[in-house]
Amino acid sequence: EIVLTQSPGTLSLSPGEGATLSCRASQSVSSSYLAWYQQRPGQAPRLLIYGTYSRATGIPDRFSGSGSGTDFTLTIGRLEPEDFAVYYCQQSGSSPLTFGGGTKVEIK
Amino acid sequence: QLQLQESGPGLVKPSETLSLTCTVSGGSISSSSYYWGWIRQPPGKGLEWIGSIYFSGGTYYNPSLKSRVTISVDTSKNQFFLMLRSVTAADTAVYYCARQGEGLTWGQGTLVTVSS
Numbered sequence: 001e002i003v004l005t006q007s008p009g010t011l012s013l014s015p016g017e018g019a020t021l022s023c024r025a026s027q028s029v030s031s032s033y034l035a036w037y038q039q040r041p042g043q044a045p046r047l048l049i050y051g052t053y054s055r056a057t058g059i060p061d062r063f064s065g066s067g068s069g070t071d072f073t074l075t076i077g078r079l080e081p082e083d084f085a086v087y088y089c090q091q092s093g094s095s096p097l098t099f100g101g102g103t104k105v106e107i108k
Numbered sequence: 109q110l111q112l113q114e115s116g117p118g119l120v121k122p123s124e125t126l127s128l129t130c131t132v133s134g135g136s137i138s139s140s141s142y143y144w145g146w147i148r149q150p151p152g153k154g155l156e157w158i159g160s161i162y163f164s165g166g167t168y169y170n171p172s173l174k175s176r177v178t179i180s181v182d183t184s185k186n187q188f189f190l191m192l193r194s195v196t197a198a199d200t201a202v203y204y205c206a207r208q209g210e211g212l213t214w215g216q217g218t219l220v221t222v223s224s
Contacts, residue, residue, distance in 0.1 A: 035212065037212070044217050045212070049211075096170040097170075099156070
């Protein structure tokens with residue numbers, strides 16, 4: 001099983017600041033099979049990024065993904081109030097599908 | 109626009125079977141491009157993949173749950189189903205269904221509580 005470790009656990013930032021979220025895999029993950037999700041309180045997760053780099057439909061361009069092998073990053077360019085949420089990475093290149101433990105982006 | 113909707117009992121007794129239905133609209137469950145899956149999230153915790161099914165009936169499951177899980181599909185109704193047997197309080201969670209392709213597209217989720 002591929003274990004995904006996200007860091008930091010919590011990121012305290014102000015609106016307008018940038019955010020960098022990390023996802024590290026215990027084994028190499030094909031870049032085609034790494035995705036990122038945003039989950040706001042009381043809501044289902046929402047797909048942000050798939051295939052490491054590709055934004056899902058309707059996702060603003062302040063969200064970008066990068067990485068390869070075992071190290072992946074989600075970058076949020078300038079935080080808007082609606083961006084304060086929990087973010088998960090997920091891999092689907094190897095069964096079982098697995099998720100990271102999440103990074104909470106909170107208002108400082 | 110694709111929509112997925114979970115339905116089923118919100119309360120299940122310990123040792124009984126949890127049964128949920130996912131109804132897909134705005135797209136065909138018979139598409140060859142996708143798997144259809146179930147994921148759960150215990151209150152205040154992270155996400156756990158349960159298993160997935162292809163329209164032809166092929167399945168794969170999380171080894172941690174495999175002995176208790178069955179996922180099935182009814183293409184005529186554009187639905188797929190989850191059965192989780194011998195539930196305990198640890199199975200209390202929000203259960204999501206999702207389309208699995210280029211990332212996961214999620215239903216809104218349904219809370220299932222295991223309690224007597």
